[in-house]
Amino acid sequence: MTVTDEVSTGSTGGPREVGSARRRKEDQRLITGRTKWTDNIQLPGMLHIAMVRSPFAHARITHIDTSAAKSAPNVVTVLTGQEVSEEQGVLANAWPITPDQVAPVHPPIAVDRVTFAGEVVAVVVARSAAEARDAAELVDVDYDELPAALDLKEAAEDKVLAHPDLGTNKSALWVFDSAEAGTGGAVDEAIDKARTDGIVLEREYRQQRLIPAFMEPRSVVVDPTGEQITMWSATQIPHILRYLLAATTGVSESKIRVIAPDVGGGFGGKLQSTPEEWITFLAARRTGRPVKYTETRSESLMAAHHGRDQWQRLTLAATKDGTVTGLKVDLLADLGSYVSLVGGGVPVLGAFMFNAIYKFPAYQFKVQTVLTNKAWTDAYRGAGRPEATFAIERLMDELAHELGVDPLEIREKNWIKHEEFPFTTVAGLEYDTGNYEQATAEAKRIFGYDELRAEQQRRREANDPVQLGIGVSTFTEMCGLAPSRVLGQLSYGAGGWEHASVRMLPTGKVEVITGASAHGQGHETAWSQIVADRLGVAFEDVEVLHGDTQISHKGLDTYGSRSLVVGGEALVKAADKVIEKARPIAAHLLEASVDDLEFKDGSFGVRGTDKGIAMADLAAAAFTGHNLPDGVEPTLDSDATYDPVNFSYPHGTHLCAVEIDTETGGLTMRKYTAVDDVGTIVNPLIVEGQLHGGLVQGIAQALFEEAVYDDSGTLVSASFVDYLVPTAADTISFDLGTSVTPSTTNSLGTKGVGEAGTIASTPAVVNAVVDALRPFGVSDVRMPCTPERIWKAIHTGGGTEPTEKDAMPHFDENDVADRTDGASA
Amino acid sequence: MTRINVTVDGASYSDDVEPRMLLVQYLRERLGKTGTVIGCDTSNCGACTVHLDGTSVKSCNVLAVQADGHEVTTVEGLATDGELHPVQQAFHENHALQCGFCTPGMIMQSIDLLKENADPSEEEIRLGLEGNLCRCTGYHNIVKAVQAAAGGSR
Ligand code: FES
Ligand code: FES
Numbered sequence: 001m002t003v004t005d006e007v008s009t010g011s012t013g014g015p016r017e018v019g020s021a022r023r024r025k026e027d028q029r030l031i032t033g034r035t036k037w038t039d040n041i042q043l044p045g046m047l048h049i050a051m052v053r054s055p056f057a058h059a060r061i062t063h064i065d066t067s068a069a070k071s072a073p074n075v076v077t078v079l080t081g082q083e084v085s086e087e088q089g090v091l092a093n094a095w096p097i098t099p100d101q102v103a104p105v106h107p108p109i110a111v112d113r114v115t116f117a118g119e120v121v122a123v124v125v126a127r128s129a130a131e132a133r134d135a136a137e138l139v140d141v142d143y144d145e146l147p148a149a150l151d152l153k154e155a156a157e158d159k160v161l162a163h164p165d166l167g168t169n170k171s172a173l174w175v176f177d178s179a180e181a182g183t184g185g186a187v188d189e190a191i192d193k194a195r196t197d198g199i200v201l202e203r204e205y206r207q208q209r210l211i212p213a214f215m216e217p218r219s220v221v222v223d224p225t226g227e228q229i230t231m232w233s234a235t236q237i238p239h240i241l242r243y244l245l246a247a248t249t250g251v252s253e254s255k256i257r258v259i260a261p262d263v264g265g266g267f268g269g270k271l272q273s274t275p276e277e278w279i280t281f282l283a284a285r286r287t288g289r290p291v292k293y294t295e296t297r298s299e300s301l302m303a304a305h306h307g308r309d310q311w312q313r314l315t316l317a318a319t320k321d322g323t324v325t326g327l328k329v330d331l332l333a334d335l336g337s338y339v340s341l342v343g344g345g346v347p348v349l350g351a352f353m354f355n356a357i358y359k360f361p362a363y364q365f366k367v368q369t370v371l372t373n374k375a376w377t378d379a380y381r382g383a384g385r386p387e388a389t390f391a392i393e394r395l396m397d398e399l400a401h402e403l404g405v406d407p408l409e410i411r412e413k414n415w416i417k418h419e420e421f422p423f424t425t426v427a428g429l430e431y432d433t434g435n436y437e438q439a440t441a442e443a444k445r446i447f448g449y450d451e452l453r454a455e456q457q458r459r460r461e462a463n464d465p466v467q468l469g470i471g472v473s474t475f476t477e478m479c480g481l482a483p484s485r486v487l488g489q490l491s492y493g494a495g496g497w498e499h500a501s502v503r504m505l506p507t508g509k510v511e512v513i514t515g516a517s518a519h520g521q522g523h524e525t526a527w528s529q530i531v532a533d534r535l536g537v538a539f540e541d542v543e544v545l546h547g548d549t550q551i552s553h554k555g556l557d558t559y560g561s562r563s564l565v566v567g568g569e570a571l572v573k574a575a576d577k578v579i580e581k582a583r584p585i586a587a588h589l590l591e592a593s594v595d596d597l598e599f600k601d602g603s604f605g606v607r608g609t610d611k612g613i614a615m616a617d618l619a620a621a622a623f624t625g626h627n628l629p630d631g632v633e634p635t636l637d638s639d640a641t642y643d644p645v646n647f648s649y650p651h652g653t654h655l656c657a658v659e660i661d662t663e664t665g666g667l668t669m670r671k672y673t674a675v676d677d678v679g680t681i682v683n684p685l686i687v688e689g690q691l692h693g694g695l696v697q698g699i700a701q702a703l704f705e706e707a708v709y710d711d712s713g714t715l716v717s718a719s720f721v722d723y724l725v726p727t728a729a730d731t732i733s734f735d736l737g738t739s740v741t742p743s744t745t746n747s748l749g750t751k752g753v754g755e756a757g758t759i760a761s762t763p764a765v766v767n768a769v770v771d772a773l774r775p776f777g778v779s780d781v782r783m784p785c786t787p788e789r790i791w792k793a794i795h796t797g798g799g800t801e802p803t804e805k806d807a808m809p810h811f812d813e814n815d816v817a818d819r820t821d822g823a824s825a
Numbered sequence: 826m827t828r829i830n831v832t833v834d835g836a837s838y839s840d841d842v843e844p845r846m847l848l849v850q851y852l853r854e855r856l857g858k859t860g861t862v863i864g865c866d867t868s869n870c871g872a873c874t875v876h877l878d879g880t881s882v883k884s885c886n887v888l889a890v891q892a893d894g895h896e897v898t899t900v901e902g903l904a905t906d907g908e909l910h911p912v913q914q915a916f917h918e919n920h921a922l923q924c925g926f927c928t929p930g931m932i933m934q935s936i937d938l939l940k941e942n943a944d945p946s947e948e949e950i951r952l953g954l955e956g957n958l959c960r961c962t963g964y965h966n967i968v969k970a971v972q973a974a975a976g977g978s979r
Binding site: 214267695734 | 843845853854858859860861862863864865866867869870872899900901903904909913916917918920922923924925926927928929932947950951952954955956957958959960961962963964965966967968969
């Protein structure tokens with residue numbers, strides 16, 4: 001990977017840290033086992049929790065007998081929802097997407113009704129985890145089973161109610177229409193026109209339910225001794241968690257300290273305020289003792305939030321030559337049984353991305369969120385944007401197929417040209433920079449696109465039983481969540497700024513405090529690189545602190561590829577303030593005018609002389625305060641809170657080649673090339689790592705993973721035996737390339753990289769699968785594309801499901817004459 | 826309670842343990858060897874991998890009593906005199922970890938793999954690590970790290 005010259009490095013002219021492949025600072029303790037996972041914490045007199053969870057998807061709790069459990073050895077207390085209903089607080093939804101959103105109250109411990117299999121009904125607190133688990137077996141719960149709303153489409157018809165008292169399963173209908181918003185034309189007109197004189201594609205796609213499956217199970221410890229109640233939690237969001245604990249339990253925010261120690265992955269799955277956290281908080285306050293809860297993997301898969309789970313109904317209109325003229329999107333999104341923290345906001349985050357990199361003149365998006373009796377859903381890597389990217393990238397392939405042209409050709413015909421930036425899209429976003437031509441050319445080169453297409457042709461002609469498929473995805477995403485004003489317009493409950501502090505220690509070391517909360521991203525390393533450049537100090541001399549609300553008192557945490565784009569900019573601003581604070585002190589000590597000073601390589605020099613003073617000496621001077629100019633504060637420490645002005649828009653071209661054994665349905669991935677433009681690269685090693693991991697998660701959605709419920713609402717895939725997180729043997733090594741157009745929305749020029757791989761790869765893989773099977777008349781394979789589904793698709797000839805028919809009634813049942821038939825092509 | 830005598834990372838311990846206590850629980854809860862972690866309850870993830878008499882085992886799949894009289898090495902016992910083990914060094918150099926939760930198990934398994942096969946192909950590495958899940962790295966850099974460690978030891 002390379003970095004362009006446009007990188008801004010502040011005032012230093014020395015060798016740049018930004019752009020260099022620094023090995024990570026955080027590795028040392030992680031590779032030697034000197035780690036601080038929440039579950040490691042042991043405190044004097046600490047108690048342990050085991051949860052009693054509902055085996056039913058929907059049931060009334062008629063009676064709970066806790067007497068046997070209470071008298072079991074070393075059990076301290078057993079809590080039920082009834083007993084604690086007044087004091088347990090509630091779990092909040094921070095993003096009511098419409099003013100009339102229907103949302104059930106979410107108590108941490110179910111009070112009189114359970115709404116999904118896995119919901120907590122009682123809590124055993126004992127002196128050891130084993131004793132708590134043993135006693136949990138003794139809690140006797142009587143249930144009256146109720147009919148459960150399980151299937152998303154049926155739930156949307158209110159046949160069975162997930163919450164009978166609400167009267168409906170429909171939570172909210174959120175609509176964006178470009179004609180109403182003034183950002184484009186009327187989509188129905190575009191579709192009508194295309195019906196008579198163009199191409200209309202109607203498709204229905206399924207986004208299966210996924211599980212984030214971070215490797216560290218969630219764990220929480222609460223210590224109520226001392227002035228503050230301290231919670232350690234395996235969370236992505238210590239700051240938001242603290243706020244919500246205070247807001248819903250009545251404990252003053254200033255009496256709560258939340259610490260996210262080492263956190264073993266999140267991927268959106270730890271962007272939540274959880275029943276388990278509230279319960280542990282409650283148990284600690286009730287008993288006055290430190291309490292720990294660590295979930296088992298089965299509990300994690302069953303009760304930690306899931307992701308995706310949508311039906312997507314799509315209509316794309318185009319002229320006869322393949323110029324897109326309109327896109328209509330209709331989603332059903334499964335919330336599960338409660339509206340989670342972000343909840344319906346997840347599909348709404350996708351609303352602005354279906355039009356992707358293409359110049360649609362008209363666009364309409366609707367999402368109906370629906371309550372069911374399954375685990376709640378929320379953010380999972382990409383959150384809304386993978387769903388959007390999948391839909392549009394599948395459709396662009398269908399359009400290419402319809403016209404008989406190369407899928408890259410149809411994309412190029414419709415995408416925003418590099419000279420057209422900044423470009424305001426039909427969804428109302430302003431894309432600042434990008435170069436789709438460059439990324440695509442580079443990807444084709446690395447991949448050997450033309451050669452592979454020629455090979456595909458040869459194999460098709462030879463009727464080779466092993467067919468080659470080539471999949472394309474030219475994606476963009478919106479990162480850097482988010483401008484607070486935009487969040488306000490969307491009724492989100494908080495802002496999108498980030499905070500940073502730089503403390504200049506008297507010994508010349510630098511402490512950086514960030515409101516972002518890393519859990520594997522490498523912030524310590526990247527933040528050190530940024531500060532080293534900015535202040536001209538050594539990389540090794542920078543210490544990055546985060547994830548403890550008593551140290552990092554202000555922040556909005558880590559998700560949505562926001563940490564570097566928003567948090568990094570806050571850091572740049574704080575560092576620049578340090579330089580400005582140091583300037584009058586330097587002038588005073590050098591007996592020069594401030595105007596004659598220049599800051600370079602970590603020192604102030606007097607222009608035209610060899611006089612100078614280093615930042616470390618200025619920090620020491622501020623510390624002693626012996627000789628400062630009149631009226632100057634004795635400190636260089638600085639803070640900045642930065643609210644982004646725009647999102648950032650990473651993009652890239654991903655190409656995937658798969659080989660499919662048409663006799664068995666077996667699939668082998670042969671090659672995967674990704675050329676991403678994530679703006680300025682601070683650390684290429686970290687960027688590549690984020691891409692690799694992201695790619696495998698996206699590929700896993702395409703090929704392996706699905707959270708499956710049986711007819712009674714029990715999660716079948718509740719262990720790693722059944723939920724197929726890919727192993728090293730399931731994956732390949734990737735070919736990555738870079739194309740850089742620095743973002744103009746922040747001074748480093750970064751765009752964000754955390755979610756790119758996941759967002760782009762799913763459609764690239766499915767497009768490759770479908771491409772391999774086109775000669776068999778296949779136009780779709782539902783995810784995950786298992787060998788069985790592939791085999792069936794080949795042998796039933798045609799899409800595995802006739803998606804066009806499913807999509808049709810949603811739009812215009814009377815007019816089917818001009819429909820192009822992708823399914824039987 | 827059963828009395829066991831084990832050597833862990835070079836130090837000997839003598840403890841009374843419940844017969845049902847897993848080796849991983851013994852390491853974490855009794856000895857404070859929290860570098861070794863638990864990622865699942867079905868022996869699928871490999872996060873708990875340690876060496877028992879020099880061979881990798883999933884310590885959630887071994888009872889503490891079964892370790893009686895044996896020698897256990899965890900990730901915490903690999904570095905000698907502040908010198909990282911070559912596989913630890915290779916993980917660092919090749920950015921083969923992100924959150925680091927799978928890393929102790931991955932390193933222990935990789936060492937075992939290289940002991941069996943000093944010069945593995947990419948495919949052999951991938952198959953050899955099949956019992957260890959990582960959700961962060963996509964395995965790409967883990968494979969590279971093992972290759973690098975193999976090259977380095979040649
Ligand atoms: S903890 Fe998962 S295999 Fe041992
Ligand atoms: S580094 Fe996070 S699970 Fe492997």
